[in-house]
Amino acid sequence: MSDRKTTIAPSLNASPLLAVDMVIFSVIGGTLKVLLIRIGSGPYDGKWALPGGLVRMDESLDQAAERVLSEKAGVDDIYLEQLYTFGGVDRDIRGRSISVAYFALVNSDRCLPATIEYYSDIAWYDTARLPKTAFDHTKIVSAGIERLRSKLGYSNIAYGLLPKEFTLTELQTAYEIILGHELDKRNFRKKIQDIGLVKESGKVRKSGQSRPARLYSFTERKPRMVDVL
Amino acid sequence: MSDRKTTIAPSLNASPLLAVDMVIFSVIGGTLKVLLIRIGSGPYDGKWALPGGLVRMDESLDQAAERVLSEKAGVDDIYLEQLYTFGGVDRDIRGRSISVAYFALVNSDRCLPATIEYYSDIAWYDTARLPKTAFDHTKIVSAGIERLRSKLGYSNIAYGLLPKEFTLTELQTAYEIILGHELDKRNFRKKIQDIGLVKESGKVRKSGQSRPARLYSFTERKPRMVDVL
DNA sequence: CCAAAAGTGTTTCCAATACACCCATGC
DNA sequence: GCATGGGTGTATTGGAAACACTTTTGG
Numbered sequence: 001m002s003d004r005k006t007t008i009a010p011s012l013n014a015s016p017l018l019a020v021d022m023v024i025f026s027v028i029g030g031t032l033k034v035l036l037i038r039i040g041s042g043p044y045d046g047k048w049a050l051p052g053g054l055v056r057m058d059e060s061l062d063q064a065a066e067r068v069l070s071e072k073a074g075v076d077d078i079y080l081e082q083l084y085t086f087g088g089v090d091r092d093i094r095g096r097s098i099s100v101a102y103f104a105l106v107n108s109d110r111c112l113p114a115t116i117e118y119y120s121d122i123a124w125y126d127t128a129r130l131p132k133t134a135f136d137h138t139k140i141v142s143a144g145i146e147r148l149r150s151k152l153g154y155s156n157i158a159y160g161l162l163p164k165e166f167t168l169t170e171l172q173t174a175y176e177i178i179l180g181h182e183l184d185k186r187n188f189r190k191k192i193q194d195i196g197l198v199k200e201s202g203k204v205r206k207s208g209q210s211r212p213a214r215l216y217s218f219t220e221r222k223p224r225m226v227d228v229l
Numbered sequence: 230m231s232d233r234k235t236t237i238a239p240s241l242n243a244s245p246l247l248a249v250d251m252v253i254f255s256v257i258g259g260t261l262k263v264l265l266i267r268i269g270s271g272p273y274d275g276k277w278a279l280p281g282g283l284v285r286m287d288e289s290l291d292q293a294a295e296r297v298l299s300e301k302a303g304v305d306d307i308y309l310e311q312l313y314t315f316g317g318v319d320r321d322i323r324g325r326s327i328s329v330a331y332f333a334l335v336n337s338d339r340c341l342p343a344t345i346e347y348y349s350d351i352a353w354y355d356t357a358r359l360p361k362t363a364f365d366h367t368k369i370v371s372a373g374i375e376r377l378r379s380k381l382g383y384s385n386i387a388y389g390l391l392p393k394e395f396t397l398t399e400l401q402t403a404y405e406i407i408l409g410h411e412l413d414k415r416n417f418r419k420k421i422q423d424i425g426l427v428k429e430s431g432k433v434r435k436s437g438q439s440r441p442a443r444l445y446s447f448t449e450r451k452p453r454m455v456d457v458l
Numbered sequence: 459c460c461a462a463a464a465g466t467g468t469t470t471c472c473a474a475t476a477c478a479c480c481c482a483t484g485c
Numbered sequence: 486g487c488a489t490g491g492g493t494g495t496a497t498t499g500g501a502a503a504c505a506c507t508t509t510t511g512g
Contacts, residue, residue, distance in 0.1 A: 014286055015244045018327060057243055057325050061316030085314040085329050087290030096286050098247060098329075100314050169491075186493070187475065209484035210490040398464075415466070416502065438511035439463040 016087070017097040020064045021052035021137070023083060023144035024073055026106040027161055027174045031126045032148075034141055035073055035106075038121035039134055043093055047134035048125070050141070052099065065102040073122075079105040079160030079223070084143050091136045101140045103147055105160030108174075152178055153229040156197055159218040165201050167213035168192065175229075195226055245316070246326040249293045250281035250366070252312060252373035253302055255335040256390050256403045260355045261377075263370055264302055264335075267350035268363055272322055276363035277354070279370070281328065294331040302351075308334040308389030308452070313372050320365045330369045332376055334389030337403075381407055382458040385426055388447040394430050396442035397421065404458075412458075424455055 024035040036048040051072035055064040061082070070076050083103040091097065125131060127145055130138060151157050152175060161174050172188050192198055199219045204212040253264040265277040280301035284293040290311070299305050312330040320326065354360060356374055359367060380386050381404060390403055401417050421427055428448045433441040 015247050016284065016286065018244050018247060055245065055316070055327075057245065058318060060318050061314065061327070064316075082314065085290065085311065087284070087293075087329065089287060089289050098284075098290070098327075100316065100327075167491085184476075185491095186477085189492080190494095191474090206483075207490080209488070211482035211492075213491060396464085413502070413504085414464090415504085418465080419467095420501090435510075436463080438461065440465080440509035442464060 014096075017095065018055045019052050019097060019099045020055060020061060020068055021050040021099045021101050021140060022065065022069055022073065022104055023050060023101060023141055024069070024075075024104045024106060025127075025144065025148060025161070026124065027108050027177050028124055030173075030177060031128065032145070032178055033124035034127050034130075034144070036123060036125050036131070036133070037072065038123075040121065044134035048123075048131045048137075049134040050101075050137050051122075055100075061100050065100075069102075069104060075104075075106060075110075078107075079157055081223070083140070083147055086136055086140060088136065099135070099140070101143065103144050105148075105157060107163050108161065109163035148178060154225060154227060156218065156220060156224045156226050156228070158228075159221050162218075165203065165215040165217050167205060168198075168216060169213060171198070171216070191228070195228065197226065197228065243325075246324065247284045248281050248326060248328045249284060249290060249297055250279040250328045250330050250369060251294065251298055251302065251333055252279060252330060252370055253298070253304075253333045253335060254356075254373065254377060254390070255353065256337050256406055257353055259402075259406060260357065261374070261407055262353035263356050263359075263373070265352060265354050265360070265362070265366075266301065267352075269350065273363035277352075277360045277366075278363040279330075279366050280351075284329075290329050294329075298331075298333060304333075304335060304339075307336075308386055310452075312369070312376055315365055315369060317365065328364070328369070330372065332373050334377075334386060336392050337390065338392035377407060383454060383456060385447065385449060385453045385455050385457070387457075388450050391447075394432065394444040394446050396434060397427075397445060398442060400427070400445070420457065424457065426455060426457065 022035075026033050026035070035051060037051050039045060039047050039049055051068060053064070053068040053072065055061060059067065062080075065080060065082075066076070069078070069080065081103050083101040085098065085100045087098045089096065091099070127141060130141065133141075148157075158171065158174060162171060168189050171192065172183055172185065175188070176182055196219055198216040201215045201217050203215045205215055206212040251264075255262050255264070264280060266280050268274060268276050268278055280297060282293070282297040282301065284290060288296065291309075294309060294311075295305070298307070298309065310332050312332040314327065314329045316327045318325065320328070356370060359370065362370075377386075387400065387403060391400060397418050398414075400421065401412055401414065404417070405411055425448055427445040430444045430446050432444045434444055435441045
């Protein structure tokens with residue numbers, strides 16, 4: 001979907017166009033952000049949309065998602081999972097199309113500043129203040145937020161949002177921002193450590209005029225089901 | 230997918246074929262069963278597959294799912310939700326195709342005996358002993374079972390599997406069959422009633438030489454999130 | 459009175475919650 | 486010595502789990 005250039009010319013035994021759209025989240029500056037691109041032509045000119053693209057005949061859906069992620073957002077090797085498939089008849093006024101939405105998480109570290117500067121029309125938007133989007137992309141983002149919130153509670157996917165090393169306060173803050181409410185510091189740290197989600201790196205980080213914080217890393221950087229909250 | 234007759238003739242700006250496939254579950258005779266149809270021609274002749282069909286240009290995915298459910302399985306107005314979209318390159322040797330899998334539940338009551346007799350090549354299969362299936366349908370069924378198991382625990386979708394009125398033992402048995410392990414009778418009944426999942430109908434059912442069982446019905450027959458287990 | 463399935467309460471235990479103070483550092 | 490954020494332990498509570506006997510009916 002989004003800013004593809006292809007025109008739609010249905011053949012006789014027509015099949016809807018098939019696209020992947022990426023909902024890429026990151027926690028930046030104290031809010032949950034999603035990456036949007038501005039469409040540069042056509043009936044949706046000027047509207048914002050999720051990075052997306054048509055699925056090619058020789059690539060799987062997952063491969064298409066990875067390619068689009070790389071081409072449009074400039075990131076590789078990040079957390080990625082299929083979210084939901086949107087197939088309403090009127091979602092694109094240019095013609096029938098289906099969008100397989102994917103859900104991705106990016107480290108607050110490398111939050112693609114390079115890419116952001118290269119395209120003038122790509123930006124991180126606070127999920128609480130989205131601009132007018134093309135298609136049904138606002139709905140897709142909502143589905144992504146819902147998935148993110150619920151998966152935080154029973155999986156270790158938070159590793160996708162944090163850099164290799166981080167403080168427990170940073171981890172807790174990420175949880176709070178996404179869930180939208182505060183958590184008890186002592187209970188949070190106890191639980192996180194009890195279930196072995198993270199391990200100490202041995203290092204510390206000094207930050208201004210306060211006690212240095214211990215740095216941790218995730219014990220496992222592969223998707224895993226765990227009772228976190 | 231499955232037994233569609235269409236031949237595949239890719240046009241220039243080709244898009245993969247788009248189908249919906251239905252994973253229809255029912256609890257029958259003490260096991261969890263899934264509805265399969267035998268393919269009658271082509272390279273998959275004789276193999277079993279999920280009921281499915283191509284998505285038309287003028288219907289949404291959900292509408293396509295309902296239509297296929299009605300046409301191929303002869304059921305309407307049953308529990309239905311999107312499951313996952315399968316888009317591997319080699320899933321159909323006849324050509325590129327994408328399948329949006331849907332998940333449906335049928336009352337053990339009206340488990341479509343009419344339909345079953347009309348087509349000689351449609352049957353309920355025990356999910357523990359599936360035949361060789363065409364495409365990646367075995368994988369799709371597995372995804373369905375996983376979804377069913379997890380949703381039983383935090384939603385009221387069990388209403389989709391039971392008739393209007395049922396005994397608590399029947400409800401518990403359905404849970405046990407799907408989960409694959411036994412549950413404690415007292416705890417189960419306590420929980421089910423505490424959370425208000427069911428209400429008494431006032432009637433009882435006599436069954437042989439034992440005490441009659443009270444009949445219950447679901448308080449709500451719409452999908453709802455509840456902590457059941 | 460026997461067989462067969464329905465129905466019912468209490469105790470135990472663990473995990474979630476609530477809660478307040480000391481620690482290390484920079485200025 | 487004070488301001489800043491880091492770090493820790495305990496008591497309470499509520500829900501999950503374990504567990505065995507009585508009731509109603511038909512034959």
